[in-house]
Amino acid sequence: MSTRTLLISALLFGVGWSAPAPEPPQRKTLTMADVLAASTASDWRPLDPENTLYLELASGRVVIELAPAFAPRHVANVKALARERYYDGLAIVRAQDNYVVQWADPDAEKPDRARKIRNARRTLPPEFERSLDRTVPFTRLPDGDVYAREVGFSDGFPVARDPRTGKMWLVHCYGMVGAGRDTAADSGGGTELYAVIGQAPRQLDRNVTLLGRVIAGMELLSALPRGTGAMGFYEKANQRVPIKAVRVAADVPASERSALEVMRTETAAFQDLIESRRNRREAWFQTPAGHIEVCNGPFPVRLMSPGAR
């Protein structure tokens, strides 16, 4: 860890650090490009193939990182559904502007035609939040939040915590993936999934189970034509976007996996990165914002180097 990153950590998070300063005391002025260029291999981690989902569309692959630390039963069930090929041949049925894209069984409401489930579960108890466990990684953002007492990042996911209730939960930022449900809290389970494609709908936090985040291929969802029916549902069957397959990456031959790695969020480099986004130092900016919202956090993803693959 460099002196530079330590210094910025101290400024941001009040970490005690008082070694002789080999550099001037003024605030560093790194851009995001600087931070990424200075990052080392240990600032990145590969995706765990057992917790990575591929949503395969005719237009390409959407890569979703699953969050078993926050929704263990839903993650296990979505993987079980994928492994029994529940999703294959289903479709994206909804694209509501500035809100969500959703995929599901278009015949889910028709008992005689609905896709059968063999081993997985159709519904599960909700995992809207989990107990606040301080051993779960949490890089707190000191900028505050309109919705939650504490917000930050945990293993790359945007997270909120409330020490009063002793709970923590994933938050609805752009690209987050959740399990749709009906009115009953326990009516979801992963047979229908949605991804956020607009302004963070934070009102959904703690009301629906989030279970992952889109890591790559987001534009294959966000640029879909919006549905013209109520809530953005496609009105005609031929407007739906067929799902070729949903696979757990571990079940895909290694040579066919997306060789991606994501930046760790428990590092000094990530704290540098946040600062580079909080106060933009690129020449274009006249007035650095001085603050950053959790859903404006950067989530760098890159191709693994061939040697690391």
Add this chain to the structure above:
Amino acid sequence: MSTRTLLISALLFGVGWSAPAPEPPQRKTLTMADVLAASTASDWRPLDPENTLYLELASGRVVIELAPAFAPRHVANVKALARERYYDGLAIVRAQDNYVVQWADPDAEKPDRARKIRNARRTLPPEFERSLDRTVPFTRLPDGDVYAREVGFSDGFPVARDPRTGKMWLVHCYGMVGAGRDTAADSGGGTELYAVIGQAPRQLDRNVTLLGRVIAGMELLSALPRGTGAMGFYEKANQRVPIKAVRVAADVPASERSALEVMRTETAAFQDLIESRRNRREAWFQTPAGHIEVCNGPFPVRLMSPGAR
């Protein structure tokens, strides 16, 4: 104004109100649908044709309400550009996922081919913020904000204020429209315009001149294929989306105008509406958020009744 709306105003904004209560004292539980159904004609206003812009694409019309109270010179210049048909035949040149769609002269950098300007201005001094004038309508949101001291709504636009600096400014919510610029603060002027299509990029606030908001047709921009070049620029000319025309609504025959009206934001009904979005009362919600971000504010638009048109 009904007792109901007064009561909610009092609860939300600390307005003194102590008339005998004809209804139980508990907090009202209105949904957005309830509020809209109860709204009266005076809760709505038509768009001013002189401050409404139509961006005409092959796919349809994007309706933009201009904000002369915040960017008078840019608004006047964009109207002048439209009136000399500067934009006609130009194109959407950029669609960057979770950020902006931008339209401009694809040949702007080529002196011999760039579109000429006759009467309008190519560049203007920035209008990143304006002086805080308390006679400008401002319905403050008491929920706070990560970026600004005060946020709220002014004539339907999301706005921030800072009493310390004596400034107020439009904020970068979904659908807001601004004037692209180069590195110099005074290098914009409206020849290229952008609309926000993702998570509110609040770091742009006070760094670029916002001048309006998309009122209708947003999906014609937000669902465009993302450009694959740097910053989402389309790499090939044939990927660009041609602009048929940009017109000031006042210059369009009345029968061809979009007959839209927007909800006023300085009314008790609007405060009811905000509350209905802050604490969702629809049966689906288990845990009302209790808070709302300015960029999650509702901006209702509806067709004018035939009689009003």
